[in-house]
Amino acid sequence: MVTKGDVFDPNCPTRVILDRLGDKWTVLVVLRLRSGPQRFTELRDAIGQVAPKVLTQTLRRMERDGLVTREVFPEIPPRVVYTLTPLGTSLIDPISVLTDWAETHLPAITSAQATYDANA
Amino acid sequence: MVTKGDVFDPNCPTRVILDRLGDKWTVLVVLRLRSGPQRFTELRDAIGQVAPKVLTQTLRRMERDGLVTREVFPEIPPRVVYTLTPLGTSLIDPISVLTDWAETHLPAITSAQATYDANA
């Protein structure tokens, strides 16, 4: 049974989620797929300089977690389309809360850092 | 100027925040300090097996970011108390959204993983 108190258990679900969100690309993939299914190359180009190996790793892990589906069309050249699952879509709101917080408080953080560094 | 669209800019504020939340201990420190100021050892004991060096690094970074204050009492033995700043306190809500999401959807994720692994 999972309770609110076990965030301090190393196997706590929140820790698992934060591991995912903490990686470099998962959140960006979610935000890209928000506007609809995308092909591998579309994701790569949109997200920026990400090595194909890394993007593949990210997408595979997201597929395993049930956040995206991977659809292969057996054509030449091959076409692979990634789509957010309902589970993946449900992550958009929590992510938005974070981005909103980040954008709201960035000035305060930057300012705090400047003050801290000045006294160093 | 910071806009919603620049999540794909490597210097995007959201990326910075996610880097923090993605580390192993910051979120746990926030949740501990939620119930009030704590001493170094109290934090260490409550959070679990964290090396003092690592906890110090975490706390220093949080102090630099303006999330906590560090108060040293020049006594023997020394006493150091960490307290959430208003900025740090404002992080509790976004974190709660994440923990709620995690706890709600953990079964779905676990199930998805099991299905994925079974077909491997």
Place this chain on the structure above:
DNA sequence: CTGGATCCTCCAAGATACTG
């Protein structure tokens, strides 16, 4: 008690090249 100093491990991430 707090946490600095030192050394070590591990792995996400990246660069590059290649293939069905």
Place this chain on the structure above:
DNA sequence: CAGTATCTTGGAGGATCCAG
């Protein structure tokens, strides 16, 4: 086009000992 194969690396995290 959508990856895989291989090699490399930076830095978070950890273990241990020591000091004010």
